[in-house]
Amino acid sequence: MIGDRQKSILKSIVEEYIKTARPVGSKSLCKKFKCSSATIRNDMLNLEELGYLEKQHISSGRIPSEKGYRYYVDYLMEPKKISGEDMLKLQTIFSNNELNLSSAIEKSLEIISDITNYTSVVLGKASSDNNLQKVELIPITEETVVAIVITDKGIVENKQVNLSERVDMGEISKTSEILNKMLVGTPIDEVSSKLEFEIKPIIGNYVKNYEVLYNAFYEAFSNFATKESVKWRGKANILKQPEFSNVDDVKNIVSKFESKEVVNKIEGTDDEVKIYIGKESELDDNVTVIKTKIRLNGEDMSIAVIGPKRMEYGKVVTMLEYIKDNLEKKG
């Protein structure tokens, strides 16, 4: 259905369009394919009929459709080696042993945005294979305590809680002791039910006034269980792309970046590096999202790169794979 020269033409058009952001005309491919513009035009027409190419108007050159990008990504794209210069930058992340994981990830984001000029995001969420390692309730004033939860993977969360009434120091340390005795080692996604069904019924036997403290810890913990961190780099980068040359598109994408739902669209579901083009991204028809999931040290992380549909696919994929592999080696 789609011949070899046509594949090659599609590839050239996608790559040319990625480079220049301008529709590609038949004449510009003549030298490369050693044939006349009419021949190219015939093939282009064919590719258009099959849905791989589009025109902006009747007499414009061709641009790839989403289907065209998809075909390119699935069958035509060649992986791109990381350039020496870029490799040097990436090395700074992994050669520095002092850097702990979360700093390494942040640094990676920074470098991705710097090299690609796209927007990058990392989304972290304590994963279910964290076990509770330690609980602390630290009195601050007579009516406030700070509750601290630490997991065996080293994730720490804290929350300052107002008690609704004055509570005795001794009670606080007793509560803390009981919580530790009964909860240490519990997977975090089982803590809630253990709290409710095993601890709540008996804690009254040891601690008077237990309700206030129980509630305080419960609140702190629920904070922990749902906590997500989102970090962006180069949010403004995408605006540099020529596809965002009119106000409404710019305002639109900026609003989407600010909205809360963006988190769901970004969260990776696959361990591989996956590409979501235009509509597939469910974020905005004008963007491509390339994302992957990394499970690291008890945290599920999603890293995503957001750019225009004419993104440098090969470059970004190679880079994400490299970073993913090296982070996992480090972790």
Add this chain to the structure above:
Amino acid sequence: MIGDRQKSILKSIVEEYIKTARPVGSKSLCKKFKCSSATIRNDMLNLEELGYLEKQHISSGRIPSEKGYRYYVDYLMEPKKISGEDMLKLQTIFSNNELNLSSAIEKSLEIISDITNYTSVVLGKASSDNNLQKVELIPITEETVVAIVITDKGIVENKQVNLSERVDMGEISKTSEILNKMLVGTPIDEVSSKLEFEIKPIIGNYVKNYEVLYNAFYEAFSNFATKESVKWRGKANILKQPEFSNVDDVKNIVSKFESKEVVNKIEGTDDEVKIYIGKESELDDNVTVIKTKIRLNGEDMSIAVIGPKRMEYGKVVTMLEYIKDNLEKKG
């Protein structure tokens, strides 16, 4: 120099322009001042010569200059009462006793942006009257510890640190013990020097292999001392203003919001609610920043509202004052 009617005209022009975002012509003020447009024109000319008004072009109506806004804000503006509806929203922050301070502040931001349709920011930084209350070093693996620092104001910071070599559990708890014994009660801005001059010299007597652990804690602590939190709400709101109708201005302001220097421009220096118009904001000539400083529970917070120069000054100032007063009462 500037007569009573002229003041009144200036006030009307500022308020009209704030409402409509369009230059104000002489005719539109006739009814209000019960005189002909020519009279108004004479006064306008005078106000322009004094620098309070500007024209966009020779035959346009007048708009306030930055000096005009400044005069309005300093001498003409009347404080605006908070509407019943808005008051209701604000009450939800302060009536809820369960809400701890940092949640209350976040909630305030949200409501400010919601009511005003401007952008709001809060900037927090541990202030110098925090004293160290507790230090913990918790081993996670043989080569990682989590260092936790807690102050008497309930601020908690933690950092996971890679040790460069394997360290014995006992050493860790000994170090932790010493740090606590010697540091508890120390104001956080004196911890660094105390660490270096009092603890480093003697810790070797108690803990072998102390260097690794000392460095780990030192790193965790320096993380703490410099940590700043920045929270935005309604970042995209400002784009809704008609002054941002061309791409470049939009891209410009978005980039500025993303840049790191913005923090310096936002940080409040004054306990009062202060207004910085256009250039005065040092952020962008097209915006006004209204900000104030709140010292709360051991944290220095700056709250800022960013909007167009034709901001609803009265409304925002009243609202910020109300929030500031009530947060300080709560804290």
Add this chain to the structure above:
DNA sequence: CTTTAGCACTTATTATTTCCAAGTGCTAAA
């Protein structure tokens, strides 16, 4: 001295027209 009516003048904005470059589809011949 202040206010007003009248008028010529300026400018942004919008719509209309004209022109050009780029590129297409199609036909007929090679």
Add this chain to the structure above:
DNA sequence: TTTAGCACTTGGAAATAATAAGTGCTAAAG
């Protein structure tokens, strides 16, 4: 199957014209 040739379409830039809003100034009136 490829190519040359040509009529045709479109977006975009530049030029032109028409309109609305509002000014400054002058001279007369209050």
